[in-house]
Amino acid sequence: MPCSWYQAIPAIIDLVLLDKPQSILDLGAGFGKYGVLLREAGDIPYERYDRNNWGLVIDGVEGFRSYKNPLHEYVYNEMIYGDVLTVVKSMVKEYDTVLLIDVLEHLDKESGYELIDEILQITNRSLIISTPIQWVEQGAYLGNELEVHRSSWSMVDFADYDYQFSQVKIGNNGANLFKLYPTVIQRKALATVKPLKLAYFLPHHNLTGGLKMLLSQMDAMRKRGHYITALYKGEEGDFVLPSWCRIEVDEEILIPHNQLARDYADDCDVIVAGWIQQVLELKGAKAKVVYWEQGHEWLFGDVRNSQQIDLIRRQMETYYTSGVDVMSVSRFVERVLMARYNLQTTVIPNGIDTTLYCPPAQRNEEEPVTVLLIGNPTLSFKNFPTAINVLQILWERGHKFQVNWVSQVRPETNVGFPLKIIVHPSEEVLISYYQQADIFLYTSWYEGFGMPPLEAMACETAVVATKCGGIDDYAVHDFNSLLAEPEDEEKLIVHMESLLMNEERREYLAVNGRKTAVDYNYERVIPKLEDYLLSLLGSKVSP
Incomplete structure (x- = not known):
């Protein structure tokens, strides 16, 4: 249900405040009780009563959109509606403390462990879990099948984690409280992936936002130690990389127009298509092919020539259902791909170099x-x-x-x-x-x-x-x-x-x-990309 035992509130709030958090993520927020209580504990005593003055960041995730209410919009800085595991996997933001209050029992054990592992990668101080001491049968609530109980959890289930444990007895049952601490191995696992050989198939040389971000991703991946090859189809003497870009790659390959790009990346682990129309040419490649969808007019149904609508829709259907693995740049693009092509994708957002894009040393206050x-x-x-x-x-x-x-x-x-x-x-x-x-x-x-x-x-x-x-x-x-x-x-x-x-x-x-x-920052975004690519290859993190 979108509520939990009120008797456990003091113990849970105390566990949170011990972290002295500046940011909190409330997973499975339900009605929004803990958002209200933590806002009162973390901001109101410090004369930050007005919402514009709040210093504590409290975000939430709720899997059942019908639970949406005014508390979500007012108390939380951001409330995301969607599958909790999917949302957490796509997150690049990190939090000091993450709450998983009466959520774990609604997942099977395998999914529960997967969720815990994902959470610990975005947690700076602790993950606080509350789950019933004894198994309780529970079905759907107001049509929400997510409320069905599917597992029970005890101390022995957390043997592989660094945690502390307490209980709040409530009648014949009560709450098991686990406070999990992210270890160095869990926090740094994604930074120790084995080097990959990646080929990026550039679609053009025009200065567009999409190509700029693709090149920036190539640069960031190379700085992480991966071997980067740039592929480009052109005439003899053409540059492979655009003349306006400043990045360096390990190898540049110019492909004649009458040949297939897939034949030029046999020794690569992954080929990244720069444009959806390239995926058919890459079909049958020895390397894994993936496309990073950043969005374009046709994807959003923006076709100016009405005579071309049916043709373009058929072409897009062919490309997106070709079996290629697709990453989405945002949850918006993810939703569009699911609605149009029933295509499930992983969100890998754009990154930014915040050492370059940074505030000026001083602004000229005298100018208009x-x-x-x-x-x-x-x-x-x-x-x-x-x-x-x-x-x-x-x-x-x-x-x-x-x-x-x-x-x-x-x-x-x-x-x-x-x-x-x-x-x-x-x-x-x-x-x-x-x-x-x-x-x-x-x-x-x-x-x-x-x-x-x-x-x-x-x-x-x-x-x-x-x-x-x-x-x-x-x-x-x-x-x-x-x-x-x-x-x-x-x-x-x-x-x-x-x-x-x-x-x-x-x-x-x-x-x-x-x-x-x-x-x-790329330091937070690129590990998500590495993890995704390794999962496609069936690879594990290097020891």
Whole structure:
């Protein structure tokens, strides 16, 4: 049930507070009782009564969406609805303390152990488990089959873990309380994987967000000790890597157009396709083939030529049901692939180098507020007309600001406010514009992940954005960003106006945004990718 024995509350709260946590994850949150109690214990006594001043991060995961209630939205920084094991596997964020209160008995033993092992990899201090002392038969609750009891747990079941144990007797039954401590082996296991030979099949050389992230992933994997080969189809004399990229790889292979890429990576463990249309060419390769789906117009049903809809839908069906293993860049993309192609995928998010994307040593406080736009105006889903209209209205209301627009091509627009256009800058220059900005405005209709807002957060720039899908994995309204529906222009104006007029609020969002970005540092993301690739190969972590 979405509740638990109230008699165990004092003992559980004491176990949590002994950790002196700054972040807590409540798995199987149910009604939200422990979120309320821990918020009261961790924030309210310290005169942090207002939600905007809370210092303790409390996130939750609930497997049954019908349990959603106002407590979830108010008390928790973020509440994720989905299968607990699946959500934990996709997490890159780490927590000081994780709660698993009256959840374990709802899983079979094998799944329970798998969940514990996954949790310990994202736990800094302890995992606190409560489970009934004696087996109790329990069926579904309000149609929720997740409430069925499937296992019982005792001290001997935790012999392979470092833990402490206590009990709270309640009548003829009670609660077994286990506090598990992550060991060095559990915390560092993913950092000791055996080196892999990976071939990345590049789809083009255009400067796009998708290719930029693929190249960044290649660079991060090579820095972890893996052997990276770049594959590219082109004419004799062509470069394999784009001229604008700065990464190095171990091997570059130029493939003639009339030959198959699969024949050029026989000695690799895994071939990573850079675009879904490449998977058929790679079918039959000796290496394992995987595709990292970052999202594209066709995947989201955005086909501008109605005459091509049926053809493109058939092609996409062929590609995604070809048997290739697919990773999703976000839970949004994961949901789309499941709905369209019944394709189960593992979420491997984008990573970011927070040593490069970082706050400036000092901002120029004397200049007018600077607003930053980033993206290609020729892509309609970027929805730049809304951004321009919002800024124009704000200017006409008397607000003063400078707008910088970084783009791959020069936008054709006439505006009444100061606008500087920066075309195709180097990464160093791009970062400098993030660092100069006070507000980053992002108005896309949809995004598979949405990297620019995270880059802005890393540079401690306040973010105003639309709820465009992938951004939901890291953007939390009124914590690290201000969010609005894509069509709600008035709400975007309200958000922008509040930040233009309130430097303190900008700073609050910016500081929390930086904390969020650090959770997506490559040091935390890449081990998830390594674990996934090794699981495909049936490999184990090296001793």
